[in-house]
Amino acid sequence: MRNIKLTLAYDGTAYHGFQRQINAIGIQQVLEDKLAKIVGHTFRIHMAGRTDSGVHAYGQVVNFKTTSTIPVDRIAIASRSLLPYDIVVLDAEEVPDSFDAQYSAQSKIYVYKIYQHTVPNPFLRNLVWTIPQTLDVSAMEEAAQIIIGTHDFSAFRASGGASVSPIRTIMAVECQLQDRILELSFWGNGFLYHMVRNITGTLVNVGLGKTSLEKFKTIFEGRDRKKAGATAPAHGLYLKEVRY
Amino acid sequence: MRNIKLTLAYDGTAYHGFQRQINAIGIQQVLEDKLAKIVGHTFRIHMAGRTDSGVHAYGQVVNFKTTSTIPVDRIAIASRSLLPYDIVVLDAEEVPDSFDAQYSAQSKIYVYKIYQHTVPNPFLRNLVWTIPQTLDVSAMEEAAQIIIGTHDFSAFRASGGASVSPIRTIMAVECQLQDRILELSFWGNGFLYHMVRNITGTLVNVGLGKTSLEKFKTIFEGRDRKKAGATAPAHGLYLKEVRY
Secondary structure, three states, rough: EEEEEEEEOHHHHHHHOOOOOOOOOOOHHHHHHHHHHHOOOOEEEEEEEEOOOOOOOEEEEEEEEOOOOOHHHHHHHHOOOOOOEEEEEEEEEEEEEOOOOOOOOEEEEEEEEEEEEOOOOOOOOOOOOOOOOOHHHHHHHHHHHOOOOOEOOOOHOOOOOOOOOOOEOOOOOEEEEEOOEEEEEEEEEEOOHHHHHHHHHHHHHHHOOOOHHHHHHHHHHHHHHHHOOOOOOHEEEEEEEOOO | OOOEEEEEEEEHHOOOOOOOOOOOHHHHHHHHHHHHHHHHOOOOEEEEEOOOOOOOEEEEEEEEEEEOOOOOOHHHHHHHOOOOOOOEEEEEEEEEEOOOOOOOOEEEEEEEEEEEEOOOOOOOOOOEEEEEEOOOOHHHHHHHOOEEEEEEOOOOOOOOOOOOOOEEEEEEEEEEOOOOOEEEEEEOOOOOHHHHHHHHHHHHHHHOOOHHHHHHHHHHHHHOOOHHHOOOOOEEEEEEEEOE
């Protein structure tokens, strides 16, 4: 059995998240159904990170085992005529049998995009969170430094995740503003359920002047989800990269 | 009766063009139905330029007459909670009774976007024409100069348009390449049916080296649509601006 690793980009707007579900179409199902036609048998993919309904990816990673002898560079090309245009296989490579998209991952980068404009942009409607106010980016940057390092992230954890431990390590947070789009990027060894969206919602409160730096620190250290800001909407979030 | 001018941006993906139709949803119908709730009566809008199914706009202009006394700046704001997110009223202003979005227009700018990449981008799938080859932009720029001025554009005219005369004046054509997206912008006093898409299809043949500069000139001067390149797909086209 060969082990195939795929790197994917997708617009998550039309899907009920990544995972296969019973009553709704997930990206996993589309991939498994279409790629089965290329390799000639059914299979189950393993994904690096689950993305929720409406969440996008620039670099989701999955792997699957196959008996097919199709050359690996044909998989990406063949997939383009089978997959819908909102899911693209960027790259396919053969990896050692021990590689697992989820368990072999060392770290991930998520990006959250906020569009600051009083007039919404119809072309960005599913791709950013639009906020009419101007955010104080330097205050947000300062607050973001507080979460860097190894901490208990319970304050930003939604119920419903599968993880036991709330301890995660954030290596870096960056804030970049260009053409009215603020990109917050979070590089960490792992993320709890809704963690990026909950951090973003609370950072936006800092950017709006609703939450002081001191308050942000208290919320984070208090480990109580109910004290933090609202969960930022799914459609501003992107799984950018998975590092192995 | 007050005369109201609206400037609109829209993502045309979900609509069967701008014009009201019997068996499909046009942008006109959505606008008329939703804005009627704001002004309190039904009305018909006049549009600057019809856009086909899948064609987008950054600056479509329409006008309509109303008996409503609602302050004009309330119209754009009120529209945002009524219109779907893919249609946005950028601006509303009261104009003299004689203003007509179509007949008062002096010129229009259309932009055509071409994405040059071997890997399609899922976020741009409805917003650009993706071409895997690299285009020779300077050859396209040279060919584009040939159509500047007042000419018979029959070579680039599709059947089905309402205009009698095939004579139009093109003031400028610009080619700008940024982040692998080539933007061709066409500023003219008017455009025949499919004219921008037909010129683009033929210019792309020049960029691919399939059509020489001499051949482009012969096609243009021959006024025979059958000799020109294929019509570029609708979803790369934007009505950028209408000038009065």
